[in-house]
Amino acid sequence: MRLDFSVAVHSLLYLDQNRDRRIASRELAQSLSLNPVMIRNILSLLHKNGYVEGSVGKNGGYRLKKVLDQCNVGELYDLTIPPTISYARFITGDTKELDQSETGEISSNIKETLTDLFTLADEDYRQFYHQFTLADLKKDITNHGYFINKTRENKK
Numbered sequence: 001m002r003l004d005f006s007v008a009v010h011s012l013l014y015l016d017q018n019r020d021r022r023i024a025s026r027e028l029a030q031s032l033s034l035n036p037v038m039i040r041n042i043l044s045l046l047h048k049n050g051y052v053e054g055s056v057g058k059n060g061g062y063r064l065k066k067v068l069d070q071c072n073v074g075e076l077y078d079l080t081i082p083p084t085i086s087y088a089r090f091i092t093g094d095t096k097e098l099d100q101s102e103t104g105e106i107s108s109n110i111k112e113t114l115t116d117l118f119t120l121a122d123e124d125y126r127q128f129y130h131q132f133t134l135a136d137l138k139k140d141i142t143n144h145g146y147f148i149n150k151t152r153e154n155k156k
Contacts (some may be wrong), residue, residue: 002078008042011043012068016068017065025040025043045079051064132150
């Protein structure tokens, strides 16, 4: 999984915790232990999608525009980890024409089979995230186990 999703979630929770002031990207970078350039790239995406407002310069910084209940975790995941994710790095085999032996058939077809499998798993993963908001994440930060309990309640 790419870091973009974690950076977005951490940044928005940090901005919520500091609503009374603008937060510079370098302060966020320090909190996340990451490079400020990476933080600015994610904040730019969040800005374009209405999650934050920001300005550059000496008195610049970022502020959260939404309340945490309005920030769906699944939507943030979809925004930061596009569904067209490439599974190529997870796939073995050779798609070139191979002999029709049993091993050649596996090697030449495994890519499509695993891509289908990974795509179905990714759809379930995304659906799972859509049941939570950033308010839920904040609750779990102060009360670990919140997600487990909420998920179990939903299954009943």
